[in-house]
Amino acid sequence: MSKKILILAGDGVGPEITQEAHKLLDALSAAGDLACEIETSAFGGAAIDQEGVPLPDASLALAREADAVLLGAVGGPKWEAIERARRPERGLLALRADLGAFANLRPAVLYPGLEAASTLRPEVVQGLDIMIVRELTGGIYFGEPRGIAENSEGQREGRNTLVYSEDEIERICRVAFEIAGKRQGRVCSVDKANVLEATELWRTVATEVAADYPHSTLSHMYVDNAAMQLAREPRQFDVMVTSNLFGDILSDLAAMLTGSIGMLPSASLDVNSKGVYEAIHGSAPDIAGRGIANPLATLLSVAMMLRYSLDTSELAERVEAAVSTVLKQGLRTADIMSSGCREVGTAEMGDAVIAAL
Ligand code: IPM
Numbered sequence: 538m539s540k541k542i543l544i545l546a547g548d549g550v551g552p553e554i555t556q557e558a559h560k561l562l563d564a565l566s567a568a569g570d571l572a573c574e575i576e577t578s579a580f581g582g583a584a585i586d587q588e589g590v591p592l593p594d595a596s597l598a599l600a601r602e603a604d605a606v607l608l609g610a611v612g613g614p615k616w617e618a619i620e621r622a623r624r625p626e627r628g629l630l631a632l633r634a635d636l637g638a639f640a641n642l643r644p645a646v647l648y649p650g651l652e653a654a655s656t657l658r659p660e661v662v663q664g665l666d667i668m669i670v671r672e673l674t675g676g677i678y679f680g681e682p683r684g685i686a687e688n689s690e691g692q693r694e695g696r697n698t699l700v701y702s703e704d705e706i707e708r709i710c711r712v713a714f715e716i717a718g719k720r721q722g723r724v725c726s727v728d729k730a731n732v733l734e735a736t737e738l739w740r741t742v743a744t745e746v747a748a749d750y751p752h753s754t755l756s757h758m759y760v761d762n763a764a765m766q767l768a769r770e771p772r773q774f775d776v777m778v779t780s781n782l783f784g785d786i787l788s789d790l791a792a793m794l795t796g797s798i799g800m801l802p803s804a805s806l807d808v809n810s811k812g813v814y815e816a817i818h819g820s821a822p823d824i825a826g827r828g829i830a831n832p833l834a835t836l837l838s839v840a841m842m843l844r845y846s847l848d849t850s851e852l853a854e855r856v857e858a859a860v861s862t863v864l865k866q867g868l869r870t871a872d873i874m875s876s877g878c879r880e881v882g883t884a885e886m887g888d889a890v891i892a893a894l
Pocket residue numbers: 612626629630785817819
């Protein structure tokens with residue numbers, strides 16, 4: 538049966554990188570490997586310009602109908618002055634929440650050949666393969682009350698609320714253990730249980746869930762230590778499971794270990810494995826429109842889409858292998874460039890991956 542894929546290109550480098558993903562999906566369809574219908578729609582700042590809102594009803598309706606959604610990136614200086622409720626980022630959060638995409642998988646993998654692109658020493662990052670499982674539809678990103686208001690002393694006061702119910706913690710921990718079962722079976726739950734009650738509950742529930750997975754092990758780590766350990770000895774981790782905000786921060790850190798934030802894909806899954814797929818990097822307005830952005834995180838996000846939402850693991854592996862091949866061939870976008878390699882632009886990198894399939 539033909540699968541429906543929605544591409545929301547968004548802002549900054551979003552259109553350039555999703556163009557390469559579109560080409561890749563077209564190539565897989567043309568070869569008869571994948572039956573899919575691709576639609577595109579407005580999102581983010583681009584949608585604000587056209588329709589006044591970051592997530593227009595038509596885009597949301599298409600996203601609800603689709604089997605999988607591929608996102609480019611959202612945001613940029615042009616929309617930073619808009620009232621918060623209508624900013625591009627709110628469209629992204631609304632989409633994740635509406636689709637119930639609570640399980641955010643962010644694999645930090647160091648591809649052979651990119652050791653030199655990492656700012657850490659090669660012997661520290663070689664063979665790195667961590668899966669960060671980030672809770673995506675709860676926590677301080679969504680908790681109420683929130684806002685900026687005047688307090689009784691006439692001062693402006695900013696407020697956000699960190700709240701997690703036990704079922705929210707339980708379901709994300711189960712996702713982490715299911716994934717760990719197919720890897721090394723080691724889950725590290727990251728919290729700040731020494732200070733924050735919400736994450737004290739997180740630790741308790743994670744421990745309860747672990748009892749159902751006797752073949753895996755659970756360890757706990759405070760988030761400050763986890764940040765340090767990621768920079769010190771990242772290969773100690775197999776699967777990390779954590780809250781929305783901590784996962785946001787730690788995944789950027791993990792991305793840099795792999796050489797460039799331009800390498801990290803992500804999948805955000807609902808309870809039925811329908812997913813939103815996106816590179817974890819942002820819209821990079823400084824390089825937008827120049828054809829130099831690294832499309833690999835987005836192409837690897839397509840691989841995750843093939844694996845988790847389209848039930849075609851074999852194609853996912855082919856895409857990942859093609860990415861390895863082009864890197865072995867020495868092709869590099871500017872962000873991962875090192876001596877002895879050939880620098881290519883966004884489109885040439887995309888073409889090379891398709892050729893290597
Ligand atoms: C990410 C991004 C988003 C987030 C922003 C753009 C809202 O940083 O996907 O990591 O904080 O979740």
